[in-house]
Amino acid sequence: MDTIQDHSHSPSPARRLRAAALRAPAFAALCALLALAPAHAAGPAEVAAADRAAWPRPIDSPAAFDRASRAEILAFAHELALSEPLDDAALAQRLRLKQVDRASVDKIRARWWRRLSDNYRLAARACAPREPFCAPAGDAAALRALATDFGAAPQAEFAAWRADAARFHRIYLDEQLRLAALFPRTSSEIDTYSAQEIDGSELPDRQFLLTFDDGPTAPGGNTDTLLRTLREHKLNATFFVLGERLQPRLKSEAAAKTYAGMCVASHGWEHQSHSRWPQWQDSVIRSSALAREHAGALYRPLFRPPYGQRRADSGEFFRAQGLRVALWTIDSQDWNAKVGAGEVQGRLLSLMLLWRHGTILFHDIHDKARVALPWLLRQTRGAGVRWVDCNTYPAP
Known part of the structure; x- marks a missing residue:
């Protein structure tokens, strides 16, 4: 129970403060305090869950892992690219928030593109001739262009996976964008405050x-x-x-x-x-x-x-x-x-x-x-x- 979305097991801090305000004579003072404090937004309406049975091939070797990895990177990057033209009002509406922290969203998006580009290069190192999901992308800009056009499966056997992946990555992206839009007003695992904090993103590949x-x-x-x-x-x-x-x-x-x-x-x-x-x-x-x-x-x-x-x-x-x-x-x-x-x-x-x-x-x-x-x-x-x-x- 460790993400911002999960407060259902107990009353949220905001609700406890409101209850205290109703019981205490210093109602006005507590209401003023509540108004100044960062609010805990309700969690997303959906949680991303993927159907791995839709992927048509086993993931039983490093090459198979890389093939499936390239596919997931392109699918997520496609949704990320589609989300970028949204202005603050449209993004807030999509995420069901009153406002978004644009600087935080821009920072996290830039970090994602760097990681996705690095990951795609790692996954494409041993691409064999005619391997699916192997179009070259040497940097983040090239990956963005490649992902923007990734609207359909390259081969019929991947069609069911592509449809499921579009749904999964759209929902997952919104989960993460929501955390980014709230940070740092509401902190979470989406970002660190300093190099003293660790999250595993510095671990080597695989x-x-x-x-x-x-x-x-x-x-x-x-x-x-x-x-x-x-x-x-x-x-x-x-x-x-x-x-x-x-x-x-x-x-x-x-x-x-x-x-x-x-x-x-x-x-x-x-x-x-x-x-x-x-x-x-x-x-x-x-x-x-x-x-x-x-x-x-x-x-x-x-x-x-x-x-x-x-x-x-x-x-x-x-x-x-x-x-x-x-x-x-x-x-x-x-x-x-x-x-x-x-x-x-x-x-x-x-x-x-x-x-x-x-x-x-x-x-x-x-x-x-x-x-x-x-x-x-x-x-x-x-x-x-x-x-x-x-x-x-x-x-x-």
């Missing part, structure tokens, strides 16, 4: 870091199932734990035993946005101390803010605590009631093909992560994907 938030569950729950899956595949991951969940779990088993072979970091004492929460610093300090004390050598000095929301001026605080803010680049949406486990699977594989590296966000408290992870590992077997050792990220 390398992905697995991360899990909001746990642990009670003994025998989803956390233990996911840990067993990771160990069976000789993989590890970073688990960003909540202090209020870890503390009762410690009564039955030491954290060093529960998470043996993994990495443990803090997600806060409770799952509250930092945007207007007076106790956010205490939450960071308490949860990090608990994880450090009980995870021992497994502990990593990282902090993942709930919903990805942190204050723009919080960098000095985290430095003083010896912590780095750790965000993500690929959201599985496993927390979202709008998507099922199969849809989470398709979404993840399509986004791995699109971005080609990064940090994947799961939640070990949800069943969908337990189902999606083994599927994802099977689908990428032989594709040249490397799952990053959490002990090596970030590099010392």
Whole structure:
């Protein structure tokens, strides 16, 4: 439950403030405070979920991964190019927002074009003669021109995929544009405030870091199932734990035993946005101390803010605590009631093909992560994907 869209599990900070205003005599003062504070917008009406069964070929080799990657890059870039002529009013209407931060949107779009261009070149390095999705594009401008014309499948066998990809990437683009349009007024994983914050975008090609938030569950729950899956595949991951969940779990088993072979970091004492929460610093300090004390050598000095929301001026605080803010680049949406486990699977594989590296966000408290992870590992077997050792990220 880590993106801006997910506030359904508890009243939003704005609603709590309104309720307090109705009960308190200082109604006018609280209303004035609320008006000055950044609002949490409702999430998007749709969540992007891809149908990987529409892709007609297996992804069982590096060449097959690259072919599918080129296709996803062109499909997303096509939607991105189509969105660029929209003025602020039209974009706000499309995203169901009152206003957009144009500077933030322009910055994120420029970054996307750079990454897409780099990724396309990497995916096209070994193009064989007559390979599909292999038209040359040496820079971002060339890719934009190529993607703008990418309206139909190059061959009949890809027609079903192209239709599904158009829907998927339009919805996914709007998810991301929404975050960009709200940043920095409402912070999220869409951008970092400084080089001190990390999100996995700097990882090498085909390398992905697995991360899990909001746990642990009670003994025998989803956390233990996911840990067993990771160990069976000789993989590890970073688990960003909540202090209020870890503390009762410690009564039955030491954290060093529960998470043996993994990495443990803090997600806060409770799952509250930092945007207007007076106790956010205490939450960071308490949860990090608990994880450090009980995870021992497994502990990593990282902090993942709930919903990805942190204050723009919080960098000095985290430095003083010896912590780095750790965000993500690929959201599985496993927390979202709008998507099922199969849809989470398709979404993840399509986004791995699109971005080609990064940090994947799961939640070990949800069943969908337990189902999606083994599927994802099977689908990428032989594709040249490397799952990053959490002990090596970030590099010392």
